[in-house]
Amino acid sequence: MIEQIIFYALAAIIAICSVLAVTTRKIIRSATYLLFVLLSTAGIYLLLSYHFLAMVQIAVYAGGVMVLFIFSILLTHQPGVDVQFEKPGRMVLSGLAALAGLGLCGHIIYHNVEKVYQYVDFGEIEMTKIGFALMGTDKYQYLLPFEAVSLLLLACIIGAIMIARKR
Amino acid sequence: MLLEISHPAELYHLTNWLDTILQENLPEWGALLVKFVLIGVALLSAYAVIALLLIYGERKITAFFQCRYGPNRVGKWGIIQSVADMIKILIKEIIYIDNVDKFLFYAAPFFVIVASMLTFGAIPFGRGLQAVDFDNGIFYVLAVSSISIIGVLLAGWASNNKYSMIGAMRSGAQFVSYELSAALALMTVVVLSGTMNLSTIVAQQEYVYNWNIVRGHIPAIIAFVLYLISGHAETNRGPFDLPEAESELTAGYHTEYSGLQFGFFYLAEYLNMFIIASIATTVFLGGWQPIQIGVEGFDQIMNYIPSFVWFFGKAFFLVFLSLWVRWTFPRLRIDQLLNLEWKYMLPINMVNLVVMVIVVVYGFYIK
Amino acid sequence: MTVSQYFSGLFKGIASLIKGLTVTWKELWTPKITQQYPENRATLVISDRFRAELVMPHDENNEHACTACGICQMNCPNGTIKVISKTVETEDGKKKKILDEYHYDQGMCTFCNLCVITCPSDAIKFENTFENAVFTRGKLDLRLNREGSKMREKKKPEPKPAPTAATAEAPKAETPAPKPAAAEVKPVAEAPEVKTAPAVEEPKAPEVKNDTETKE
Numbered sequence: 001m002i003e004q005i006i007f008y009a010l011a012a013i014i015a016i017c018s019v020l021a022v023t024t025r026k027i028i029r030s031a032t033y034l035l036f037v038l039l040s041t042a043g044i045y046l047l048l049s050y051h052f053l054a055m056v057q058i059a060v061y062a063g064g065v066m067v068l069f070i071f072s073i074l075l076t077h078q079p080g081v082d083v084q085f086e087k088p089g090r091m092v093l094s095g096l097a098a099l100a101g102l103g104l105c106g107h108i109i110y111h112n113v114e115k116v117y118q119y120v121d122f123g124e125i126e127m128t129k130i131g132f133a134l135m136g137t138d139k140y141q142y143l144l145p146f147e148a149v150s151l152l153l154l155a156c157i158i159g160a161i162m163i164a165r166k167r
Numbered sequence: 168m169l170l171e172i173s174h175p176a177e178l179y180h181l182t183n184w185l186d187t188i189l190q191e192n193l194p195e196w197g198a199l200l201v202k203f204v205l206i207g208v209a210l211l212s213a214y215a216v217i218a219l220l221l222i223y224g225e226r227k228i229t230a231f232f233q234c235r236y237g238p239n240r241v242g243k244w245g246i247i248q249s250v251a252d253m254i255k256i257l258i259k260e261i262i263y264i265d266n267v268d269k270f271l272f273y274a275a276p277f278f279v280i281v282a283s284m285l286t287f288g289a290i291p292f293g294r295g296l297q298a299v300d301f302d303n304g305i306f307y308v309l310a311v312s313s314i315s316i317i318g319v320l321l322a323g324w325a326s327n328n329k330y331s332m333i334g335a336m337r338s339g340a341q342f343v344s345y346e347l348s349a350a351l352a353l354m355t356v357v358v359l360s361g362t363m364n365l366s367t368i369v370a371q372q373e374y375v376y377n378w379n380i381v382r383g384h385i386p387a388i389i390a391f392v393l394y395l396i397s398g399h400a401e402t403n404r405g406p407f408d409l410p411e412a413e414s415e416l417t418a419g420y421h422t423e424y425s426g427l428q429f430g431f432f433y434l435a436e437y438l439n440m441f442i443i444a445s446i447a448t449t450v451f452l453g454g455w456q457p458i459q460i461g462v463e464g465f466d467q468i469m470n471y472i473p474s475f476v477w478f479f480g481k482a483f484f485l486v487f488l489s490l491w492v493r494w495t496f497p498r499l500r501i502d503q504l505l506n507l508e509w510k511y512m513l514p515i516n517m518v519n520l521v522v523m524v525i526v527v528v529y530g531f532y533i534k
Numbered sequence: 535m536t537v538s539q540y541f542s543g544l545f546k547g548i549a550s551l552i553k554g555l556t557v558t559w560k561e562l563w564t565p566k567i568t569q570q571y572p573e574n575r576a577t578l579v580i581s582d583r584f585r586a587e588l589v590m591p592h593d594e595n596n597e598h599a600c601t602a603c604g605i606c607q608m609n610c611p612n613g614t615i616k617v618i619s620k621t622v623e624t625e626d627g628k629k630k631k632i633l634d635e636y637h638y639d640q641g642m643c644t645f646c647n648l649c650v651i652t653c654p655s656d657a658i659k660f661e662n663t664f665e666n667a668v669f670t671r672g673k674l675d676l677r678l679n680r681e682g683s684k685m686r687e688k689k690k691p692e693p694k695p696a697p698t699a700a701t702a703e704a705p706k707a708e709t710p711a712p713k714p715a716a717a718e719v720k721p722v723a724e725a726p727e728v729k730t731a732p733a734v735e736e737p738k739a740p741e742v743k744n745d746t747e748t749k750e
Contacts, residue, residue: 002196028324032271035317051301055310063313063346070320071339074332127303127363232558236568495558496551511544 006047013040025083028073035066049124177473179295206298210288214438215253221437222249224483225490232494256433259426264327267423271325276424276431278318283435283442285311290445291365293455293475304365305357308446309350312401315435316342319410319420322432326423334419337501338403338410344508345400345407351516352394355523356450359383359532369454374461378453382533386523391451393516395488398443400504402436405493409501444485445478452481585645586664588615588638590657590678597686598679600657602633606649614642615649633679640666641674 014037021033038061045054085091137143185205189198223238223246230237238245264272286308291297301307316339323335356379360368372378380387400407403419411419421432448454455474459466499507526532569578580586592598602619616637624630650659658678668674 026268028321029268029271032274032321039314052303052306055301055303055306059306059310059313062317063310067313067316067320067339067343070317070324071336074320074324074336124302127306128361231562231566234561234564234566234568236566236570239570491555491558491562495554 003047007044010040010043010047013037014044027083028070031066031069031073034069035062038062038066051124052127052130177294178475179293182295210284210298213292214284214287215434217441218434218437219249219253221441221486222252224486225437228487228490229494232491253430256430257427261426261428264423267327268325271321272423273428275318275322275325276428276435278321279315279435280318280431282312282315282318283438285314286442287438289365290442291369291449291454292445292478293473296455296475297366300364300366303363305353305363305368305446305450308365308442309346309353312439312442313342313346315439322424323420326420328423330416330418331420331422334410334416334422338420340501341403341407341409341504342401344505345397345512347397348508348512348516349394349397349401351513351520352390352397353446353450355386355390355516355520356383358520358523358527359387365449365454369449369456372453372456374459375453376461376533378451378456380451383523383526384533386519386526387451389515389519390523391447393512393519394447394451395443395485397508397512398447399489399492400508402439402443404436404440405489406496406499407504408498409504440486440489441482444489445482447485448478448481452485454478454481580662580664582662584662584664585647585660587640587661587666588643588649588658588676588678589661590636591659592680592683593686595686596680596683598633598657598683599655599686600633600636600679601655601685602631603654605652605654606658609648609652611646611648612642612644614639614644632685636678638676638678639674640676641671 017033017036017040021030021037024030024033038057042054042057042062045051045057086094133141134146135141135143186202189201193201226248227237227245238248241248241251288298289301289304289308289311291300299307319338319342320335323331323333323338326332356368357363359379359382360371362368362371368379372382375381380391383390399405403410410416411421416422421429424432455478457466457469457472457474457477459469571578590598590600600617602617604617604619607615607617616635616639617633618635618637619631620634621629621631645660647660666674
């Protein structure tokens with residue numbers, strides 16, 4: 001009962017803030033609404049007692065990506081200026097693209113929702129298990145993707161340094 | 168029964184008694200609701216009281232470092248000086264500023280204080296005194312404390328003031344860099360203790376030779392020092408107070424704030440100092456465990472001192488260390504600040520992590 | 535930056551940080567010298583040299599040494615002192631200028647001590663009584679000579695044992711001797727000290743003047 005109330009509250013925050021994030025005219029407010037969306041998503045993960053994912057959501061998205069977003073907005077764009085509307089043709093096109101994306105994702109989620117329920121019903125997963133899964137080489141263990149992602153990040157860092165040093 | 172006698176003044180007797188009374192007299196959801204409210208009120212009031220203690224202590228210790236007496240007029244030795252200051256800040260006017268983004272301007276202090284309160288809830292203050300005990304507690308603490316920087320950035324931008332803006336940008340750069348080495352220093356200890364659960368980490372450190380700083384000897388001590396430095400930098404204090412460098416930026420990101428909103432920033436700054444100290448205590452210095460050396464009589468005597476007293480004693484000792492550092496070193500320049508992090512602390516941290524892994528794998532730590 | 539430079543810099547930095555910490559650690563335990571002012575009034579020691587208030591010492595006969603020459607008034611850089619004199623006729627029929635009122639506006643005073651240095655008869659001096667706060671500015675306008683006070687007459691004619699052989703020092707040394715008053719001893723004892731200052735400065739002033747004159 002309480003869980004349902006909390007879920008509906010979080011879902012309402014996510015829905016409202018998502019809409020606000022794309023409709024607001026100030027880009028920095030848009031970033032703030034996106035932050036609320038990400039935090040509420042973390043709340044939903046916590047509700048599913050999927051703590052590790054919730055922490056990752058907060059640390060990476062709220063604490064990391066959003067800080068970089070806000071930082072770059074403050075540094076580059078004129079943050080106080082209202083964003084101009086696009087041409088009507090472009091608006092229609094992007095609306096159609098968004099609807100298509102919604103349809104595709106909705107279709108996938110709708111047809112797989114029962115499977116998702118099965119996966120979720122574990123309770124809190126031990127941190128050591130997650131650690132072994134991330135660092136193991138067996139089946140359903142993810143050392144190779146983990147290393148591949150870190151390689152990608154390394155490449156990004158080197159690229160950033162190259163761009164920064166080019167005068 | 169013997170255990171009951173050995174911990175006479177522990178607060179968990181009180182909490183257990185409250186719990187049984189609530190369970191007997193109320194339905195389950197009612198008991199839960201009352202408990203939520205009680206825990207919330209207890210944490211909030213502890214938050215405020217600790218902040219008052221810290222402000223008083225800081226002013227006194229600062230004064231002693233500068234050969235002064237510090238506040239000594241309000242009450243005996245000035246002990247209610249900070250209470251008076253708090254009342255003053257509470258009744259001050261909140262000044263409404265023109266041409267600011269109202270929503271972000273008023274939301275920013277809440278980001279800062281909520282982040283610091285969420286972290287505060289996860290700290291084990293004593294035997295059975297922990298509000299939130301996640302299996303990945305250290306990760307939780309690191310994740311949640313990183314939200315506060317968004318509040319600082321938004322405050323700096325929403326103030327519509329270039330000093331605030333520069334202060335916020337500096338604070339952002341500083342926080343993002345130093346969070347990295349704080350996390351790495353904590354990871355070093357996680358390697359040693361094999362868990363991220365704060366209560367398990369405390370339970371492991373029963374005797375002094377089990378404290379992580381002793382058990383992990385050299386790499387643990389290096390990690391401890393690195394964590395203290397980077398934590399100190401994260402709280403924007405001491406030699407790392409560029410974001411609010413008074414001589415350059417008036418007050419940095421909270422220049423435009425007044426009254427209670429300024430109080431939020433102020434409170435969060437002091438509590439972040441305490442939170443850094445208490446995480447260091449929990450992770451390195453045995454948390455609320457008393458000093459036990461394995462001798463029966465001595466341990467018994469030490470056990471009579473309640474565990475939260477031990478915790479606060481250790482945490483305030485670390486706060487004292489940070490004040491000592493604060494009043495010793497001059498403020499760093501921004502390039503020196505980033506040099507220190509990226510050229511010294513981060514490489515040392517990484518090497519230290521590898522050393523710790525070797526120590527753990529080959530069993531060189533003190534068992 | 536070589537590797538050895540990196541490490542030597544690192545360890546030297548740590549060593550200097552520890553050195554700084556030891557310094558402040560010692561500072562933490564040094565006894566505090568803060569004066570808890572209103573409570574320690576009884577034991578408070580203010581240096582004699584501290585200049586807080588201009589006074590005109592009067593002896594037990596209600597006499598002062600001021601000749602109303604006005605040099606202090608002329609030397610005061612910001613018009614603090616106002617000497618009001620009046621002319622009276624003495625017994626032997628001569629007209630003489632004596633002091634009527636000596637006004638001192640403490641609110642204007644910068645405590646530069648120029649008036650005391652230049653006073654030819656050591657009539658005024660600075661005291662270290664520093665609690666001068668009042669509620670209105672008018673109260674800072676002080677009158678230094680007391681009601682009904684008069685100038686101290688020089689009693690030179692009576693003791694004249696060796697008028698020709700007496701050096702310049704002799705009358706000076708003798709004058710304090712017949713006066714037992716404790717209050718009067720101080721300014722006289724200080725007099726040679728105070729007088730030396732202009733004595734050194736005075737010859738300089740004409741030299742400078744001469745230089746400028748010759749150049750012109």
